[in-house]
Amino acid sequence: MSEVAMFELFKSRVEGAGAQVHRVATRQEAIECVLKTLEAEGVGSGATAIWAESSCLEGCDTQALSARVPGLGFTVTREAAKAARVGITQMAWGIADTGTLVQDGSGVGQRLASALPWTHIALLDARQLVPDLATLLTKVDPTKSAFLGFITGPSRTADIERVLAIGVHGPERLVVICVDDLEGGRL
Amino acid sequence: MSKAFKRSITKALENPNLGGILDRWNYPATRAKAYEGVDFEALRGEISAIKGEAAGRLPELADQFQQAAEAKGAKVFRASSPQAVLDYILGLCRSKGVKKVAKSKSMASEEIHLNKFLGEHGIQADETDLGEWIVQLAHQTPSHMVMPALHLTKEEVSDLFSQELKQPLSNDIQALVKVARKALREKFFEADLGVTGANIAIAETGTLVLMTNEGNARLVTTLPKIHVAIVGLEKLVPRFQDAAPILKALPKSATSQLITSYVSMITGPVPNDDGTMKDLHIILMDNQRTAMAADPEFKQALQCIRCASCLNVCPVYRLVGGHVFGHIYTGGIGTILTAWFNELKTTEDIQGLCIGCGKCNEVCPGKIDIAGLILELRRRLGQKEGLPFIQKSALQIINNRKVFHTMLRAASIAQKPFAKEGFIRHLPMFLSGLAEHRSLPAIAPQPFRDLFPEIRQPKGGPKVAFYAGCAIDFVSPKVGLAVVKVLNQAGYEVIFPQEQSCCGIPHWASGANEMAALAAAHNLGPLLAEEVEYVMTACATCATALKKEWPHLLQQQGMAGLVPKAEAVAAKTVMFTELVAKLIQEGRLTPKDGLELQSVTYHDSCHAKRHVGIYKEPRAALGAAGFDLREMNESDTCCGMGGSFTVKQPELSMGMLKRKLDNAEQTGAQYLCAECPGCLIQLGGGLDKRGSSLQAKHPAELLEDRFKDPEA
Numbered sequence: 001m002s003e004v005a006m007f008e009l010f011k012s013r014v015e016g017a018g019a020q021v022h023r024v025a026t027r028q029e030a031i032e033c034v035l036k037t038l039e040a041e042g043v044g045s046g047a048t049a050i051w052a053e054s055s056c057l058e059g060c061d062t063q064a065l066s067a068r069v070p071g072l073g074f075t076v077t078r079e080a081a082k083a084a085r086v087g088i089t090q091m092a093w094g095i096a097d098t099g100t101l102v103q104d105g106s107g108v109g110q111r112l113a114s115a116l117p118w119t120h121i122a123l124l125d126a127r128q129l130v131p132d133l134a135t136l137l138t139k140v141d142p143t144k145s146a147f148l149g150f151i152t153g154p155s156r157t158a159d160i161e162r163v164l165a166i167g168v169h170g171p172e173r174l175v176v177i178c179v180d181d182l183e184g185g186r187l
Numbered sequence: 188m189s190k191a192f193k194r195s196i197t198k199a200l201e202n203p204n205l206g207g208i209l210d211r212w213n214y215p216a217t218r219a220k221a222y223e224g225v226d227f228e229a230l231r232g233e234i235s236a237i238k239g240e241a242a243g244r245l246p247e248l249a250d251q252f253q254q255a256a257e258a259k260g261a262k263v264f265r266a267s268s269p270q271a272v273l274d275y276i277l278g279l280c281r282s283k284g285v286k287k288v289a290k291s292k293s294m295a296s297e298e299i300h301l302n303k304f305l306g307e308h309g310i311q312a313d314e315t316d317l318g319e320w321i322v323q324l325a326h327q328t329p330s331h332m333v334m335p336a337l338h339l340t341k342e343e344v345s346d347l348f349s350q351e352l353k354q355p356l357s358n359d360i361q362a363l364v365k366v367a368r369k370a371l372r373e374k375f376f377e378a379d380l381g382v383t384g385a386n387i388a389i390a391e392t393g394t395l396v397l398m399t400n401e402g403n404a405r406l407v408t409t410l411p412k413i414h415v416a417i418v419g420l421e422k423l424v425p426r427f428q429d430a431a432p433i434l435k436a437l438p439k440s441a442t443s444q445l446i447t448s449y450v451s452m453i454t455g456p457v458p459n460d461d462g463t464m465k466d467l468h469i470i471l472m473d474n475q476r477t478a479m480a481a482d483p484e485f486k487q488a489l490q491c492i493r494c495a496s497c498l499n500v501c502p503v504y505r506l507v508g509g510h511v512f513g514h515i516y517t518g519g520i521g522t523i524l525t526a527w528f529n530e531l532k533t534t535e536d537i538q539g540l541c542i543g544c545g546k547c548n549e550v551c552p553g554k555i556d557i558a559g560l561i562l563e564l565r566r567r568l569g570q571k572e573g574l575p576f577i578q579k580s581a582l583q584i585i586n587n588r589k590v591f592h593t594m595l596r597a598a599s600i601a602q603k604p605f606a607k608e609g610f611i612r613h614l615p616m617f618l619s620g621l622a623e624h625r626s627l628p629a630i631a632p633q634p635f636r637d638l639f640p641e642i643r644q645p646k647g648g649p650k651v652a653f654y655a656g657c658a659i660d661f662v663s664p665k666v667g668l669a670v671v672k673v674l675n676q677a678g679y680e681v682i683f684p685q686e687q688s689c690c691g692i693p694h695w696a697s698g699a700n701e702m703a704a705l706a707a708a709h710n711l712g713p714l715l716a717e718e719v720e721y722v723m724t725a726c727a728t729c730a731t732a733l734k735k736e737w738p739h740l741l742q743q744q745g746m747a748g749l750v751p752k753a754e755a756v757a758a759k760t761v762m763f764t765e766l767v768a769k770l771i772q773e774g775r776l777t778p779k780d781g782l783e784l785q786s787v788t789y790h791d792s793c794h795a796k797r798h799v800g801i802y803k804e805p806r807a808a809l810g811a812a813g814f815d816l817r818e819m820n821e822s823d824t825c826c827g828m829g830g831s832f833t834v835k836q837p838e839l840s841m842g843m844l845k846r847k848l849d850n851a852e853q854t855g856a857q858y859l860c861a862e863c864p865g866c867l868i869q870l871g872g873g874l875d876k877r878g879s880s881l882q883a884k885h886p887a888e889l890l891e892d893r894f895k896d897p898e899a
C-alpha cells in the first residue's frame with residue numbers, strides 16, 4: 001500500500017470511529033495545532049490540560065507553551081489527570097485499516113493523560129503507520145513494552161438498550177494530529 | 188421440565204423488551220458490514236487451529252505463561268477450583284488491607300461469584316463496566332456475555348441509578364451514561380485493588396490482552412496499586428502473533444465493530460504514579476477446563492472466544508433472552524459451559540431450549556459445533572438419567588414400522604370429526620394449547636404408500652428410488668404424487684420400496700442415538716435392493732439422515748459393518764429440488780412455454796440449508812420454472828417446528844413461527860415454499876390460523892404443472 005493510500009485509509013477509519021484527524025507537515029505546525037485545539041476546548045479560560053512526556057517536546061520551551069495557554073501543564077499525576085479537560089500524548093504507531101493508535105503506555109503518565117480527560121489529543125508521526133494489526137504485531141515486542149495501549153476512537157458503550165453513547169469512562173473526544181515529520185525541526 | 192423453568196419461559200415471553208431489542212439492532216446486517224472484505228471462513232479456520240492447539244496443550248502453556256509472566260515480575264497463581272481463586276483473593280485483600288475493589292468486566296469472576304463472596308467478607312467490589320454495574324445494582328446476573336444488561340430498559344436503568352445515587356434522574360440514555368461516569372470515576376480512585384479478566388493470555392510472552400470499549404479496564408489496571416487478573420485456562424494461546432486473528436474477529440462478531448475501542452496488552456507490572464511498581468497477580472483458573480480438554484467431543488468448546496454472536500443469532504435466545512438459562516453463561520454455548528463448570532444435571536431443562544437449528548454454528552468464530560454439542564449433552568443426559576417414559580415409548584413405536592403405520596392409519600379415522608381441509612381445527616381440551624396459533628395437520632385418509640401402486644408410470648427409463656419419509660407418506664401424500672409426476676416428465680421411473688420406515692432423526696434429536704442407528708439399519712436394505720440412479724427424498728430432515736448422519740450413527744453405535752452400505756446410500760441421495768435443478772440444466776426437464784409468472788418466497792429449512800447445504804438448487808429450479816422469487820428477511824431462520832420441540836416448548840415454537848410468518852407475509856408473495864414437510868406443517872398451520880392469503884407449498888406442488896411432458 002502506498003503511503004498516501006495508507007494515510008487516506010487511516011483517516012477514513014479514524015473518522016469512521018468518531019474521531020478527528022488533522023494532517024500537518026512539521027513539528028512546529030503540530031504544536032500550533034495542539035495549542036489551537038486547547039484554546040477551542042477552553043483551556044486557558046478555566047479548564048486545564050496535561051501533556052505527557054513526548055519525544056517531540058524534547059528541547060522545547062514548555063514554559064513558553066504554558067505561558068501562551070495558561071492551564072497547560074507538563075506534570076502528570078492522578079489528580080491532575082482527573083481534573084484536566086484535555087490530555088496530550090504521543091503515539092508510537094498507527095494502524096491504517098482500523099484507524100487505531102498504539103501507545104507505549106509503560107510510563108504511567110501516558111496512561112493517565114490518555115485515559116482520564118474528556119478530550120485526548122494524540123500526536124502521531126505519519127511514518128509510523130502500518131497497514132494492519134498483523135503487521136503491527138511484528139513490530140512491537142511486549143517483553144520490552146509492559147503496557148501496549150491500542151486506542152480506536154473515543155470511549156463508547158451501548159450497554160443501555162443498545163444505544164450508542166460516547167465518553168463513558170475514557171475520553172469523549174479524540175483528536176489525532178498526524179505529522180509528516182514529528183521529530184525534525186527542533187526549536 | 189420443572190414448573191419453575193416453565194414459568195420463567197412464560198415470564199420471559201411476556202416481557203416485550205426481551206423479544207424486541209436484538210431485532211432492532213439488526214445484528215446480521217451490521218455483522219456482515221463489519222466483516223466486509225474479510226474471508227470469515229479462513230479467519231475462523233485460523234482461530235480454531237490456534238485455540239484447538241492450545242486446548243491440546245493447556246498444562247504446558249500454563250507453565251510457559253507462568254514462567255514468562257514471573258520473569259517479568261508478575262505473581263502467578265494456579266487455581267483448580269473457584270474456591271481456590273476466592274481464597275487467594277481474600278487472602279491478598281486481608282494481607283494488603285484492601286477495603287474496596289474496582290472491577291472491569293470478567294465472566295470468570297462472575298463464574299465464581301466473586302462480588303458476593305467479597306461482600307460477605309466486608310470488602311466492597313464495584314463493577315465499572317456500565318452493563319455489569321447496572322446488573323450489579325439490580326442484584327441480577329448478566330443476561331448476555333457481551334451486553335450484560337441487554338434485558339433492561341432505560342426506564343429500569345434510570346430507576347436503579349436514582350435509587351443508588353439518591354437523586355431523581357431522567358430516562359435520557361446519554362444523560363444516564365454521564366451520571367454513571369461521574370459516579371464510577373470515584374470508585375476507580377478509591378479502589379485499593381483492581382480486578383480484570385483477560386480476553387487472551389499469551390504463553391510465549393506472559394502477556395494479558397484486555398479488550399473494552401468503555402476504557403474501564405485501562406483505569407482498573409492503572410489507578411489501583413494492586414491488579415488481579417482472573418484468567419480461565421481457555422484464554423491461553425501459544426504465540427504473540429496468535430492474538431491477531433482473535434483481535435480481528437472478536438469485535439466484529441461481538442458488536443459489529445472493526446476493532447474494540449481499547450485493547451491493552453500487559454506484560455508484567457507497570458509503574459504507579461507514586462513511583463512504586465504495580466502489584467500484579469495473575470490467577471490461572473481451571474474449574475473443569477482441563478477435564479473438558481480431555482473429552483474428545485467437548486474439547487472444541489474451549490475454542491470459544493466469548494463473542495456471544497451465537498446468542499445474537501439464536502432464534503430462541505432472541506425470544507426469551509438469557510435469564511431463562513438460569514446460570515452465568517447463557518445461550519447455546521452457555522448451556523455447554525454450564526454443563527461442565529457446574530454439572531451435567533443442571534442442564535437437564537435448559538438443553539431443551541435448543542431446537543438444533545444450527546444458526547449459531549454458522550457464525551461462530553471459534554468454529555464450534557454448538558448445536559452438535561448440545562445434542563451430545565442431550566444424549567449423555569438421556570444415558571445417565573434415562574429418557575422420560577412417554578418419550579421413550581413413542582420413539583420405540585416409531586421404530587416398529589408395522590405398529591407405527593397401523594397407529595397412523597387408526598389416527599386418520601379417529602380425527603375425522605375434527606378435520607377440515609387437511610387441518611385439525613378443534614382439538615380435545617388438553618391439546619388445544621398446541622393449536623392456539625397454528626392448526627394441526629390431519630393424517631391423510633390414504634397414505635402415499637397405498638396410492639403409489641395406482642400411479643401409471645412410463646417404463647424402461649432410468650430409475651429413482653423415492654424415500655418419502657413419514658410426513659409425506661401419511662400427512663401430505665399429494666406432495667409424493669407431485670414428485671413422481673415431475674420425475675416422470677424427465678423420463679424417470681420412480682420406485683417406492685414399501686419396507687421403508689422412519690429415518691431416525693426424531694430419535695437422534697432426542698439423544699437416543701442407539702434407536703436412530705436401528706432406524707438407519709432398517710432402511711438400508713430396502714433402499715439398496717434395486718439398481719437405481721438416485722435415491723431421492725423431498726424432505727430435508729430425511730435428507731439429513733440419508734446424506735449425512737446414518738454413517739456416523741452406525742459407526743458410533745457399533746454397527747460399523749453397515750457403514751459401507753450407508754455410505755452407498757449417502758452417495759446416491761439427492762433432494763428433489765437438487766435433482767430437478769440438475770435435470771433442467773441437463774435439458775431433461777423443459778419448462779412449458781408461456782407460463783404465468785407467479786410469486787414465491789422461499790423458507791430455508793435448517794436441515795436443508797445447514798445440514799446438507801441445499802438452498803441454491805430450489806431457487807434455481809423455481810426460477811427456471813417461471814416463479815418470481817421474493818426473498819424474505821431472514822429466510823434461513825428456523826420456523827420453530829423442530830420435531831418434538833413444538834410439543835415440548837409450544838410457546839417458544841409459536842413465537843418463532845410468528846416472526847417467520849410476519850417476514851414471509853411482508854414479501855407479498857403468493858406462495859411460501861419449503862422443501863421440508865415438517866416446516867410446511869408448521870407454516871401451513873400458522874397461515875391457516877391467521878386466515879392468510881399466503882399459501883404454504885412444497886416445491887413439488889409448485890412444479891408439478893410447469894414442465895413439458897416428454898413426448899410433447
Ligand code: SF4
Nearest residue numbers: 501519541544545547
Ligand atoms: S442450534 Fe439454534 S436453537 Fe440451538 S443454540 Fe444454536 S441457534 Fe440456538
Ligand code: SF4
Nearest residue numbers: 491492494495497551
Ligand atoms: S461459541 Fe462461538 S459464537 Fe458463541 S460465544 Fe463462543 S466463539 Fe462466540
